[in-house]
Amino acid sequence: MNITVIGLGLLGGSTALALKENLPESRIIGVDSSQQHAAQALTLGIADKILPLKTALEQANVVIVAVPVNTIVQLLPKILSTISDNTVVIDLGSTKERICQTVQSHPQRGRFVASHPIAGTERSGPVAAFSKLLPGKQMIFCDREHSDIDALEKADYLFRNKLQMQVSYMESAAHDRHIAYVSHLSHISSFALSNAVLEREKDEQSIFKMAGSGFSSTVRLAKSNPTMWAPIFMQNSQNIHQALSAYIDQLQQFRAWLEQQDEAEMYQWMENANAIKTILSGIPTEGQNKT
């Protein structure tokens, strides 16, 4: 099976490595707009060969699209217009509604499976890729009624059977509403924390000696790649606006209690927040405190 992976960064690279590990008969054809990334992907064994996009698409049985979501929107119609009738195209973008809208009336829409693996780290590029990123994690397929049955089956075979992911199905609009809260908002909170602290402490680097593992944990996502995240924020701006406003409301409420020295309300608010304990117990612990 020829699998063309477009975008050989953390997610595309990790998918390629996992497929090679779990599907030895697969042959990974890599495509990347960066010659440096393409060369690294060859060296690291992520891709078996690098080809130009058009040739890579013509040779593909499966196409994995792992580029920033604005590039997915640009490329996806061209990809669908180039592939054979039997090829399956799977994207890995963190937004789903705009991507699905872009190809909704494309004659080859059925060959496309809109996907979002719940996996990532704050690192980026081929050097950050590792074969264990996806296995065991959640994989969400969106708007499955618009995909051909054999295309869905192929996506299921690769990600559920071969990569051992937990598959679930959602409507793309619902996906985007919820992911704004449980992923996109976390990234904004972290970028904002980094900027607030850097702004305050710009002349006193030594102060970071005072930062412990708690700060590291909350600010970790501020290391994430802007090239990936700016298009996500643009595409999901309405849902993110709502989530961010709810978050700012919580912070302003807390600030009011601070002004009023209302310890009882603060206490109750924290106790409510503690309920996340039971919910988090079901989430993979990467990035969580190991103790």
Next chain:
Amino acid sequence: MNITVIGLGLLGGSTALALKENLPESRIIGVDSSQQHAAQALTLGIADKILPLKTALEQANVVIVAVPVNTIVQLLPKILSTISDNTVVIDLGSTKERICQTVQSHPQRGRFVASHPIAGTERSGPVAAFSKLLPGKQMIFCDREHSDIDALEKADYLFRNKLQMQVSYMESAAHDRHIAYVSHLSHISSFALSNAVLEREKDEQSIFKMAGSGFSSTVRLAKSNPTMWAPIFMQNSQNIHQALSAYIDQLQQFRAWLEQQDEAEMYQWMENANAIKTILSGIPTEGQNKT
């Protein structure tokens, strides 16, 4: 050496375990207002015996005060009035200015070393204690000019020589200003994130399947104990108010760019935030992504 540890939770318990491991001649006398915690501390080998406060103070060569900061303020004058002239008292509270003010004119002020170890997890109670929490971490001693030289030397011996901590010195007011940014604010951002998400998703628990390691990381501190944190927020409210306002400003700025669809500004803002990478590289990685 008799070391009396008041408060046998995560921090007091971990300090006791580390001292027993690295100073075999020490004898840990435990004090805790919770009979259950006292009993657990005995079972877990955190304390060699449990005594009432007054007796425990009379027998102590060193007193470690590891209770919530409001309780430190209440207890510390009484502790200083009860100990012998040779006993050293060390607190481990996350605020320093109010605590130092409380005893500034106490005749035994010199016996007190105001301390803050930069170490913790979101867990609490004796069962959360472990001997490796403190070794290798930062220890800040505040307002050292108000401590007797032999008291400082004893604190230094225990935490630098025996527990292998990195010791630095600060003025208590400066400590509280900076710690508001690099610790207290992180906790508020995390509690607020938890509440914003729980409020939105209260009827859809299944949505948390969509939460990955990024969400876990940013929301981890929301599991922290309100009994410890409410008094910290009360005592350091002015500095926290400033830090929190700077944070809310960052978020509102981002929200404005979201409304204006200003991708260039968002990108620049994230790129600035990325600078935290180099700074974080010096911080212990507990709670950070392991990849």
